[in-house]
Amino acid sequence: MDWFKDLLKDLPEMALFISLALGFAVGRVKIWKLSLGGVAGTLIVAILVGLVADVTLNDQVKNIAFAMFIFTLGFMAGPSFFAHLNRQSLRYGVFTVVEVVAILAITAVAIVTLDLDVGTAAGLLAGGATESAVLGTATEAIGKLHLPAAQIATLQANVGTAYSISYICGLITIVLLSSQFFPAIMRIDLRAEARKLWAALGGSGEDDAPKDLPSLVGRAHRVTTATGLTVAELERRLGDGVTVERVQEPGATAAGAGTAAPAAAGASPDTVLARDDVLVLYGPRAALAGADAVIGPELGDADALNSDxxxxxxxxxxxxxxxxxxxxxxxxxxxxxxxxxxxxxxxxxxxxxxxxxxxxxxxxxxxxxxxxxxxxxxxxxxxxxIDPGVKADFVYIAVGIILGMLIGKVTLTLGDVPLSLGTGGGCLLSGLLFGWLRAKNPAHGQYDPAAASVIKDLGLATFICAVGLSSGPKAVELIGKYGLSLPLAGICMTLIPACLSLVVAWKIMKLPAPLALGSIAGQQCSTPAITAIQQAAGNSTPLMAYTIVYALSNVVLPLLGPVAVAMAGALT
CATH class of the missing domain: 3.30.70.1450 (Regulator of K+ conductance, C-terminal domain)
Known part of the structure; x- marks a missing residue:
């Protein structure tokens, strides 16, 4: 393996792409309903690579990657976050409050009982909350402590190792609790409860599982039965959602005759239909299934369906x-x-x-x-x-990141611990602001959602890789020191807040079961958990609560990194 170690030391950037490739491959492996995801997979592979090759990435690479990730996270969440600052949505904020108070309390107990150092405590909190962004804000906060450089490096490495252990435990716990154990404890049929809620929302009671056929279709019919009806009357007979897009004059099209497509007349509601008119209609597949009986025979002429x-x-x-x-x-x-x-x-x-x-x-x-x-x-x-042709306004994005970095420089001292938002917290807040301003002033700040998603994932994965590579040499030592204590603490970090929130949602707020379970997944910002809940529910009703709580927790939880560091410093 000496040649491999020498290669990575000569080209440390290669370690990044090896970790990304193998990490995302590992993250796709699914056992039952669980998969680690690319970010956690990258962290585990990076720890192993760092353990074998003892190679690290430049700190500037790590800081730039995290700044891009956290700003983009805030930018994407900004409009939704501010939209939910109202009385109706903020009642779901109780789940974020439960999560924050519980994980801080559990972290404090773990610090005292297990004698955790600052880095291990922060990593335990980040992993138990399954919130990768806390890893970045905590690492930054540790870097500002008045400690020797070697000690800071050790504490930052412990953050990544503790995170990887508690994240795996927390992920398994929240998925099993929310999708399997909690419905059993509530003694409900989650799929039946989801159907009831679906129907209460105005649905037919059917599930919204993906269909092989598109729900919106176009049809062309020759008028026979509908002769004399107006367009408005015909649309009412066909049902909700059907629109007559255009009316073509009788005799202008003959299916299979090879004639050119006729000029189309606008289909105003008052247009009276004549026999042999050709109608082009668009609407739900189910509503148009019986259109032959209402209008007349369907045409197979593709030219009739040509429409802009x-x-x-x-x-x-x-x-x-x-x-x-x-x-x-x-x-x-x-x-x-x-x-x-x-x-x-x-x-x-x-x-x-x-x-x-x-x-x-x-x-x-x-x-x-x-x-x-x-x-x-x-x-x-x-x-x-959203303009798919313009991917990103780099001037707008760069100015936002600069502002975030400046906000992060503001420091307050609490005892011996300097408290600041750091680059992570500052860029998160500036991202929220710039995302909200973009929604209010769409002429500026284009950041295509697909491009934003790639930047967010790549930035976080690169940062996580840098943390993992530096954590590798210390991983064995940390695991040997605490043994099973860290995994058990990680399980408690997820189990206790989830159980408290179940009581709040089920017994106090009396939420329908799909919304209660969606809220619990949202407070953890856990995509695997909400995916498992959806599969158990059979439709997407749990997402209605998940997205609200997710928008709030996704902003609040990353700010806990410096808080965890300050608390651990005060208790040790």
Whole structure:
């Protein structure tokens, strides 16, 4: 292995990409319903590489990667975070409060009983809360302690090792608790409860599992039965969501005759249909399944369906602080933008139920499909149309990161411990601000969600890799010192807050079971947990609570890194 060690010492950047490649491969391995994910996988591989080769990355690489990650995290969460600062949403903030108070209390007990050092305590908190961003803010805070450089390096290495141990334990615990044990304790059929909630939101009671066939379809029919009806009357007969996009004159198209497509007439609600008119309709597949009986025979002529359709991804804005029902948004569009369909809804990268009573907030993303002119008009009314052609406004992003770094330089001293937000906390706050400003002023600050997601994941994985490489040489020593104490503490760090929140959600707030379990996953910011809950529930109703709590916890938890360091310093 000497040649491998020498190679990595000559090219330490190669260790980064080896850890990323192997780490993300390990993170994809699924055992039952569990997979570590790319970030945790990268940390484990990096610790092993660091243990074998004793190679580290430059501190500037680590700091730049973390600044890009944490700013992007705040930028993406900004609109949703501020949208949820209202009375209706803030009641879900109790779960974030339970999480924060519980993990700080458990960390304090672990520090005293196990005699944890500052780095191990901070890593235990970060991993038990399954919040990788805490790793960065805690590492930064340790770097500002008035200690010898060698001691600081050891404490920072302990953060990564303790995090990897407690993260694995915490991940397994929260997934099993939220998707298996808690429904059994509540003595409920989670799938039946999710169907009830789905129906209460205006659904049919059916699950929203992905379908092989698209839900929105186009059809062309020749008018026979519908002769004499107006477009508005026909749409009412066909059902909610069906729109007659255009009417072509009788005799202008003959299926299979090879004639050119006819000129199309606008389909206004008052247009009276004549026999042999050709109608082009768009709407839900189920609503158009029986259109033959209402209109006349369906045509197989592809030319008849040629239409200038468009798809737009829109970030909602200009909504009341308490949000609006999705059904109200649909009604507004039906009156002002004929032929525009809402085909997808998501919040913080998670899909939400497309049900009439689903509450939408500023910052949510919605997909519009329909005629180009109508989609453009509707997008302008609803908020900001995301331009996939412009990936990122680097001036806007760089200015935001600079501001965050300056905010992070502000330091307050508590006893012997200097307290500051650091680059992580400062860039998180500036990201929230710049993301919110972007939603309010869409002319500036383009940061395409796909590009933002890549930057966020790559920045965090690079930072985690740097931490893991430096942790490798100390990992065996730390594990030998504490043995099973760290895994057990990591389990308690997840188990106790989750159980407390179950009592709050089930017994005090009386939340429906899917919302209660979604809230518990959200307070941990645990994507694997909410995925397992969705699979058990059979639909996406748990996401309605998860996204609200996630938006709050995702901002508050990273700020606990310096708090954990200060608390550990005071107790040791």
């Amino acid at each position: 359709l468009d798809v737009a991804q829109v970030q909602l804005a200009h909504l009341p602080r308490a949000g609006r029902r999705l059904g109200d948004v649909r009604d507004d569009l039906a009156g002002s933008a004929r032929g525009v369909f809402l085909t997808d809804l998501s919040r913080v990268e998670q899909p939400l139920p497309m049900r009439p009573d689903t509450v939408v907030h500023s910052g949510d993303e919605i997909r519009l499909t329909g005629a180009s002119s109508a989609v453009a008009a509707a997008a302008g009314r609803l908020g900001l149309r």
